[in-house]
Amino acid sequence: MDNIESNGFLPEGTRTTMTETPPPVASGATSRPSHPPIKVMLEMRPALDGFAGIPQEVRLLFRGLRTLGSVRVEGMLQTSGRFLSSGLTDKGARKSQAWRLNRFSNVIVSLAETPYQAVYDRVTNYMRRRLSSFWLALGSTLGLARLRLTRFESTLFTDFTWRTLFAKSLPASDFDLVAGADHRVCSVPWNTLHLAGLSSLTWRKRAAYPVLETRDVDIFIGQTPYPAHVRRGTRMVIRYHDAIPVLMPHTIPDKSMHQATHFRALESNVRDGAWFSCVSEATRQDLLRIFPEAEPRAVTIHNMVSHNYFPVDVDEVAAKRIVRSRLYEASGWLPTFLTSREKEGFYARHIEQGLDRYLLMVSTIEPRKNHTRLIAAWEALRATVDPDLKLVIVGTLGWDFKTIELATRGWIERGQIFMLQGVPAPDLRVLYRNALATVCPSLGEGFDFSGVEAMRSGGLCIASDIPVHREVYDNGAVYFDPYATGSLVGAIRDTLYADDSGTRREALRARGIDVSARYTPERILPQWEEFIERVMVEQ
Numbered sequence: 001m002d003n004i005e006s007n008g009f010l011p012e013g014t015r016t017t018m019t020e021t022p023p024p025v026a027s028g029a030t031s032r033p034s035h036p037p038i039k040v041m042l043e044m045r046p047a048l049d050g051f052a053g054i055p056q057e058v059r060l061l062f063r064g065l066r067t068l069g070s071v072r073v074e075g076m077l078q079t080s081g082r083f084l085s086s087g088l089t090d091k092g093a094r095k096s097q098a099w100r101l102n103r104f105s106n107v108i109v110s111l112a113e114t115p116y117q118a119v120y121d122r123v124t125n126y127m128r129r130r131l132s133s134f135w136l137a138l139g140s141t142l143g144l145a146r147l148r149l150t151r152f153e154s155t156l157f158t159d160f161t162w163r164t165l166f167a168k169s170l171p172a173s174d175f176d177l178v179a180g181a182d183h184r185v186c187s188v189p190w191n192t193l194h195l196a197g198l199s200s201l202t203w204r205k206r207a208a209y210p211v212l213e214t215r216d217v218d219i220f221i222g223q224t225p226y227p228a229h230v231r232r233g234t235r236m237v238i239r240y241h242d243a244i245p246v247l248m249p250h251t252i253p254d255k256s257m258h259q260a261t262h263f264r265a266l267e268s269n270v271r272d273g274a275w276f277s278c279v280s281e282a283t284r285q286d287l288l289r290i291f292p293e294a295e296p297r298a299v300t301i302h303n304m305v306s307h308n309y310f311p312v313d314v315d316e317v318a319a320k321r322i323v324r325s326r327l328y329e330a331s332g333w334l335p336t337f338l339t340s341r342e343k344e345g346f347y348a349r350h351i352e353q354g355l356d357r358y359l360l361m362v363s364t365i366e367p368r369k370n371h372t373r374l375i376a377a378w379e380a381l382r383a384t385v386d387p388d389l390k391l392v393i394v395g396t397l398g399w400d401f402k403t404i405e406l407a408t409r410g411w412i413e414r415g416q417i418f419m420l421q422g423v424p425a426p427d428l429r430v431l432y433r434n435a436l437a438t439v440c441p442s443l444g445e446g447f448d449f450s451g452v453e454a455m456r457s458g459g460l461c462i463a464s465d466i467p468v469h470r471e472v473y474d475n476g477a478v479y480f481d482p483y484a485t486g487s488l489v490g491a492i493r494d495t496l497y498a499d500d501s502g503t504r505r506e507a508l509r510a511r512g513i514d515v516s517a518r519y520t521p522e523r524i525l526p527q528w529e530e531f532i533e534r535v536m537v538e539q
Contacts, residue, residue, distance in 0.1 A: 037072040038532055039218045040065060044075035044183065045190055046223050047165045048111070050396055051422065052362070052449060054241055057279070058223060059169040059178075060304045061239070064525045066177050071532060075165070076220075077107070077152060078186040085110040087150035087185040100153075107152050107185055108160050132188060136196035136210050141203065145196075145210035147228065149184040169306060169425065186212070193227035194261040197268070206271070207264040219535055221277075225265035229272055235535050236274040238266075240298075242446030243286035244368070251368035251444065253399035263290075270294050275535050277301050277528075279447040282468035301527045302472065303447045305519040308425035311458035312433050316356070319434035322427045323392060324351050328419040330397075332405050335413045350415030358390035358418075359492070360435035360459075362428065362450040363442065366398030370441040370464065370482055375407045375417075377488040382416075385497050392431065394420045432457035436496050440464060440473075443482050451477060452519050455512030460505060462491050476515030478508065 042062050049055045065073040077084065085106040092100060106115040139145030154161045158179035166178050197207035209227050214220050214234040221237045230236045245252050245262035252258045269276075270291045276298040278284035284300050324347055327334060337343040359378060363369040371393065378391050391411070411417040423431070432438055438454035440463040451461040451473050463469040464482035478495050481487035495501060495508070517523065 035070075038070060038536055039216060040071050040073045040221060040532065041076050041184060041214065041217045041219070042073055042221045043078065043223045043226065044165055045078045045080060047075075048079065051168045051424070052395075053364070054223060056169045056306065056449065057239075057241075057303050057447075059166050060306055060521075061221075061528075062181075063166070063170055063174055063178050064304060064521050064528065066181060067521075068525065068529050070529060074181055075183040076149065076186055077111075077183045078188075078190055079111065080190050082111065082189060083192075084185055084187045085115055086187055087152040089150055092150075101156065104152055104157060108157065111164070132192050133195040133199055136188070136192065137199035137202075137208065140196060140208035140210045141200050146213050147186060147188055147193075147210050148213040149186055152183040152185050154180050154182055169308075171308060171425075190227065194265065197227050197264050198257075198260055201264075207268060209265070209268055219532060222269075225262055225269050227261070227265045227268070229268070236269065236272060237535060238269050238274050238276050240276045240278045240283060240287055240446075242279075242283050242444070243290060244444055244446070246290055247286055248368065248444050251366070253366075266291070273297065275299075275531075277531060279303050280468050280471055282466075282471050283446045285467075299531055301531060302519055302524060303449065303452075304521050304524045305449070305452050305456050305516060306425055307521060309429050309432075309453045309456035309516075311456070311513060312429060314434055315430060316434060318430050320351050320355050322423070322430055323355060323418050323420065326394075326420040326423050326427065328421045332409060333412060333419045335415070346415060351418070354388070354415065355390055355418075357386065357388060357436055358392045358434075360392050360394070360431055360438045360454075361441070362394045362438065362453075363440075364395050364398040365393075365401045365404055367400050367403070368443050369395075370443050371404045372407050373482060373485060373488060374439050374441045375404075375411075376485045377492065380485065380489045381492060385493060389436075391417045392420065392435070393417065394423050394428065394431070396421055428453065429457045432459040435459055437462050437492065439488075439492070440469065440477075441480075441482055441488065442466070442469075445469070447472060452516050455516035456519075458509060458513065460495065460508055461512060462488075462495060472519075474511075474515050476508070476512035 042065065044058060046054045047058045062073065062075060065071050087107050088100055088103055092103060109115045136145050162175055162179040166174065170178065193209060197209045200208040209229055211229045211231060212220065214231045217234045219235045219237055220230050221239055223239050224241060226238060245259050249255055249259045270293060274297065276287060276294055278287060278298060278300050280302060281300045284298050287298055288295050335346060337346065361371065361374055365371065378389065382389055408417050408419065412419065432454040437460040438450060440448055440451045440461060442448060442464055444466065445468045448469060451463050451469065454461050455476050461473060461477040463473055463477040463479055465479040466482065469477065469479065478491050480491040495504065
């Protein structure tokens with residue numbers, strides 16, 4: 001298979017060109033002058049995806065670790081479904097620079113399409129990939145399957161690394177910090193590793209997975225349960241975001257496969273003695289309900305809020321401009337117009353002249369997020385309290401969203417609900433601040449960035465009364481029963497329309513600023529540094 005090549009991480013002193021500049025040390029970060037930096041490899045696969053949630057957390061974590069003087073971090077490039085070309089191997093280090101650059105260039109091409117190959121190579125690679133799950137399953141069962149990682153050097157490919165991995169979440173001022181960082185390449189897709197584990201259940205009680213050849217890596221940080229073992233001498237840390245595929249499987253896509261891959265990989269990670277860095281204590285408790293034996297190696301380190309979010313002044317003109325420019329341009333989520341003039345007139349009436357008061361929700365469009373509850377409460381408020389209240393929903397389409405689409409369609413046609421996507425953090429910051437409130441109605445979460453981002457931007461948060469919201473938002477939010485429309489209506493009415501609501505809103509806003517400060521990089525990164533040191537010390 002493509003990955004059966006020697007490791008591309010070069011021995012000390014062999015890289016005389018294309019060297020990486022050490023990252024700057026953050027103010028207040030602790031360096032370890034008497035010890036070499038801890039070598040950390042962070043799985044970057046989710047960063048290839050959208051703006052928010054786990055993809056954003058991966059970018060923020062990579063950026064944060066790059067500021068720690070005690071850590072040397074590199075990423076691991078891998079896709080969910082595409083095989084990648086191999087990067088540099090030990091033997092390749094002795095090749096010409098032209099040969100090496102072509103190698104790195106083909107890694108980039110393979111993220112989107114198969115690089116040019118001779119006919120023999122095409123046929124061979126096709127057969128290897130078609131049989132990869134079976135051979136990995138068999139080899140893993142026999143203890144023979146090894147995935148050797150190759151090297152990707154970013155020095156001359158910073159445009160690619162920045163725009164592909166980081167730009168959706170980080171400001172341009174972070175370019176020099178992250179874009180030049182090197183990566184390793186796992187050619188075999190993440191889904192293939194999962195399928196290999198499930199295939200091995202044909203003749204085993206527990207799934208068997210291959211071993212990542214993590215030579216010269218002290219700590220590997222995987223996102224969500226990771227379908228592989230690591231080499232002896234490397235500690236595995238799982239950044240555990242939530243147990244929803246196990247505890248709420250009725251809310252996930254591809255239910256059977258998603259539940260099985262999550263549980264089996266998690267079971268393997270626990271048996272391997274992996275450490276778990278959980279994004280909330282609520283998530284940690286869910287993990288321990290499934291596998292109590294993980295307790296000694298499970299800690300809580302909350303997500304970091306992006307430094308793109310900070311208190312700003314209300315700017316109604318900017319908010320209206322953002323709504324108009326970020327509308328979701330897809331059938332069913334946009335009104336039908338006969339002419340461009342009709343379209344512009346419609347939005348002039350309903351956005352430029354009519355978008356004065358709105359509620360905001362930011363999340364993927366899928367059932368667990370509870371959009372229909374918010375829509376029902378919003379309709380009740382329009383009918384009884386505020387007929388001009390609008391609703392702005394920001395998020396990409398997820399799964400099982402037909403009910404949500406039906407609930408919004410008529411209101412979208414009338415210019416009362418606006419569906420947005422691809423909203424960058426600076427624009428989202430404006431929307432948070434100008435909204436009457438950001439509503440977080442989810443039925444289940446691991447952390448839920450949107451409420452923290454809203455508070456950090458100087459906005460108000462109204463959230464479902466679930467354990468993770470109580471933990472993360474503390475007294476910076478107003479809570480409601482996520483299963484009762486009347487409860488949400490009451491929470492919004494009391495917060496926004498009661499006689500004393502002005503005083504209450506300002507107090508809530510001040511508490512939100514204080515609560516959200518708990519999740520700034522300055523507060524979270526010392527916890528990561530302490531945790532990484534602990535993982536290195538404890539066996």
